[in-house]
Amino acid sequence: MKSVLFIDCCIRREESRSKKLAEHFLANLEKEQGYTIESLCLMDEALTFFSDGFFSQREALLQNGVLQHPRFRYAHQFAKADKIVIAAPFWDLSFPALLKVYIENISVDGITFHADEKGLTGLCKADNMVYFTTRGGIYEGTDMEMGSVYLQAMSKFFGIEQYTCIAAEGLDLGIRPAEEILQEAMRKAEEIAKSF
Ligand SMILES: Cc1cc2nc3c(=O)[nH]c(=O)nc-3n(C[C@H](O)[C@H](O)[C@H](O)COP(=O)(O)O)c2cc1C
Structure with a gap:
């Protein structure tokens, strides 16, 4: 069984x-079988951005090599998954801050990546990451989309070779029915599911 986070x-x-x-x-x-899906709903987690004591605690733990501390549980969970699936809306040319807070918490040297004089090495087991998003406007092919390009770079950083973004765009423009655009993106999602 392949584990999907x-x-x-x-x-x-x-x-x-x-x-x-x-x-x-x-x-x-799930229809393809052979996958176990573990859901992590970020809105239900007590995720905190780094400041003051929460930042200095992390620095002290890393300096002392205490990687089993409970605060690193998200990083361990991410590092050991076989496949990563992320879903977030397009907000302010990127994604909601909550996802950045999560990424800040899982980016732990020695768990999800390693940096030394030779450069960066991704330590995550996953070989594939897929990002699902929907956007009010249309940004594909412009230089204003900062969510997917960032996640693509992060997947490389974590050592995850394959990255795909499935986006339904122009949902709030009123040019085409939103449901029709969403259905098109769903067809693409079905294709990706066959070879995930
Ligand atoms: C706080 C907020 C910020 C948004 N920022 C953008 C934006 O920068 N560009 C855009 O095209 N749409 C923007 N939208 C519209 C959403 O991208 C769009 O409605 C999307 O489908 C919402 O996804 P959801 O249904 O998964 O929540 C924004 C919506 C909200 C609520």
Whole structure:
């Protein structure tokens, strides 16, 4: 069985179209069989950004090599998954800050990556990461989309070779029915599920 970690940052929860897209993919993945899906709903976690004591605690733990501290549990969970699935809406040209806070918490030298004089080495087991998002406007092919390009770079940083973004775009423009655009993205998700 391959373990899939589903990182859910769909702030609008059941209203979220990004979540519907990701869930369609996961349902198709289950049909393929051979996958166990572990969901991590970021909105339900007590995730904290780094400042003051929370930052200095981390520095002290890393200096002393205490990588089994509970605060690094998200990093261990991410590092050991066989596949990574992320879902988040497009907000302010990127994704919600909550996902960045999560990334800040999993970026731990010695668990998800290693940096030394030879450079960077990704330490994560996963070979594939897929990102599901929906956008109000259309950004594909412009230089204004900062969410997927960032996640693609992070997947490289973590040592995850394959990265795919499935985006439904222009949902709030009123040019085409949003449901029709979403269905198109779902078809793409079905294709990806066949060879995940
Ligand atoms: C706080 C916030 C920021 C947003 N920023 C953008 C943006 O920069 N560009 C854009 O095209 N749409 C933006 N949108 C619209 C969303 O990308 C769009 O409605 C998306 O489908 C929402 O995803 P969801 O249904 O998964 O919540 C924003 C929406 C919200 C609530």
